[in-house]
Amino acid sequence: MCFKNGSIVLSAARVTLFPALLAPRHIIYTSLEGALLDPRTGSFAEAEEALSELSRRHIPLVLVTSRTRDEIEPLRRRLEHSHPFIAESGGGIYVPDGYFNIKIPNVKRSGRYLCVAFGCPYEEACEVLDEIAEETGVGVAGFHHMSTREIADNIGIKQKEAELARSREFDEPFFLTSTDEKAIARFVAAAKERGFDARRGETFWHFSSGCDSARAVRSLTRLFRDSTRIKFRAVGIAPASEDLPWIRAVDHAVRLGSPETDSEDGDAVDSDGPAEGLAPENASGPAGWNTSILNIIS
Numbered sequence: 481m482c483f484k485n486g487s488i489v490l491s492a493a494r495v496t497l498f499p500a501l502l503a504p505r506h507i508i509y510t511s512l513e514g515a516l517l518d519p520r521t522g523s524f525a526e527a528e529e530a531l532s533e534l535s536r537r538h539i540p541l542v543l544v545t546s547r548t549r550d551e552i553e554p555l556r557r558r559l560e561h562s563h564p565f566i567a568e569s570g571g572g573i574y575v576p577d578g579y580f581n582i583k584i585p586n587v588k589r590s591g592r593y594l595c596v597a598f599g600c601p602y603e604e605a606c607e608v609l610d611e612i613a614e615e616t617g618v619g620v621a622g623f624h625h626m627s628t629r630e631i632a633d634n635i636g637i638k639q640k641e642a643e644l645a646r647s648r649e650f651d652e653p654f655f656l657t658s659t660d661e662k663a664i665a666r667f668v669a670a671a672k673e674r675g676f677d678a679r680r681g682e683t684f685w686h687f688s689s690g691c692d693s694a695r696a697v698r699s700l701t702r703l704f705r706d707s708t709r710i711k712f713r714a715v716g717i718a719p720a721s722e723d724l725p726w727i728r729a730v731d732h733a734v735r736l737g738s739p740e741t742d743s744e745d746g747d748a749v750d751s752d753g754p755a756e757g758l759a760p761e762n763a764s765g766p767a768g769w770n771t772s773i774l775n776i777i778s
Contacts, residue, residue: 506777507704507712508534509542509566509697509726512555514719515736515769516543524559527766530773531559539777540712542566542700544693544726546686549574549591550647564700569686570693570726571599571650573700580707590649596699599650599691606652608676609687618667619657622687623648635683650691653684693726701730715776719764734772737764 513519516527524531534541543565545552552567564575574593575584587594599605606624613620623631623646632642634655645653656664671678676689701714716730720738727733763771 505710505713507540507542507701507714508773508776509544509714509716509730510769511718511722511724512543512545512547514721514764515717516766517555518765524766527770527773530770533774533777535560537777540564540704542697544697544716544718544724545569546651546681548645548648549593550644551641553644566693566696566700566726568599568649568651569688569691570696571688571691572597573696575703580703582703582707584703595649596696597650597690598695600689602648602650602652605650605676605688608671608674608689609652609654612667612670612674612676616663616667616670618663620654620685621657622652622654624652625654651686651688653681653686656685693724694729697726697729717769717772721764732776734776736768736772 510516513522516524518524518526531541540563541561542563543552543556543561545565545567546569547567549567549572552565555561556565562576564573564579566573572590573596574590575587575596577592577594584594584596587596589595606622609620609622612618626634626646628639628642628646631637631646632639635642635645637645656667658664668678671687674689676687677691678685678687697714697716701712704710704712713732714730715732715734716727717734717736718724718727720735727735
């Protein structure tokens with residue numbers, strides 16, 4: 481699907497034009513684990529009703545993830561996902577070739593996609609990481625120091641998955657060999673002085689410069705609006721347990737697992753509650769995601 485001059489064009493064998501009045505009003509931005517995907521199994525089976533409805537209504541679904549472009553490809557194939565996505569925690573926006581009819585500023589080609597990069601190149605991030613480690617005397621073990629097997633063993637994934645995780649463009653995951661909090665604080669401060677961000681994740685630390693998921697969401701929303709001349713309403717859906725910067729960059733935020741939703745414009749979604757047989761809207765995982773999306777677009 482691509483957007484051209486206020487209409488939606490479905491490519492390939494079937495080409496259908498929809499007038500602007502019938503165009504979608506929403507863009508859905510979603511995180512993966514704990515939202516669209518079951519955090520234990522990675523399944524999206526419980527979200528298939530909402531996914532089908534988004535597809536039927538031609539509503540853009542944007543995946544926002546810390547995964548790499550190569551890591552997310554198998555999931556996109558299973559979802560039959562044809563929309564843009566944001567990878568490596570806002571390192572870049574990836575747009576399928578021909579998706580928008582307007583010129584995209586500051587774009588480069590990355591594989592099969594056009595990429596708007598916010599993060600500095602991966603090679604530079606690795607180089608600066610090693611320099612700061614040496615300057616501060618804090619040992620690090622980054623992905624660029626590890627073999628595919630070592631990455632697989634450390635994360636507990638298959639080697640093929642580790643190969644995809646190792647194919648990076650912006651953000652470098654790493655371990656710190658020191659547990660000294662003063663040394664760690666010195667390392668983080670030195671990174672900040674060089675314009676880099678060293679942040680603690682669930683499994684790894686992450687090192688990057690310029691990766692900004694909130695900026696990526698705002699930029700992509702602007703691309704949708706400029707391309708179609710439609711004031712899309714940006715909806716974000718993510719687990720309440722994660723403090724994700726990009727969720728504050730949407731017009732309406734749904735935090736799964738929390739009784740509350742946030743909306744910058746105060747235009748909350750009115751709902752009499754989930755339909756019979758659906759999970760509560762504040763349920764976590766794909767069941768809650770399914771209910772929330774159906775309520776929002778109904």
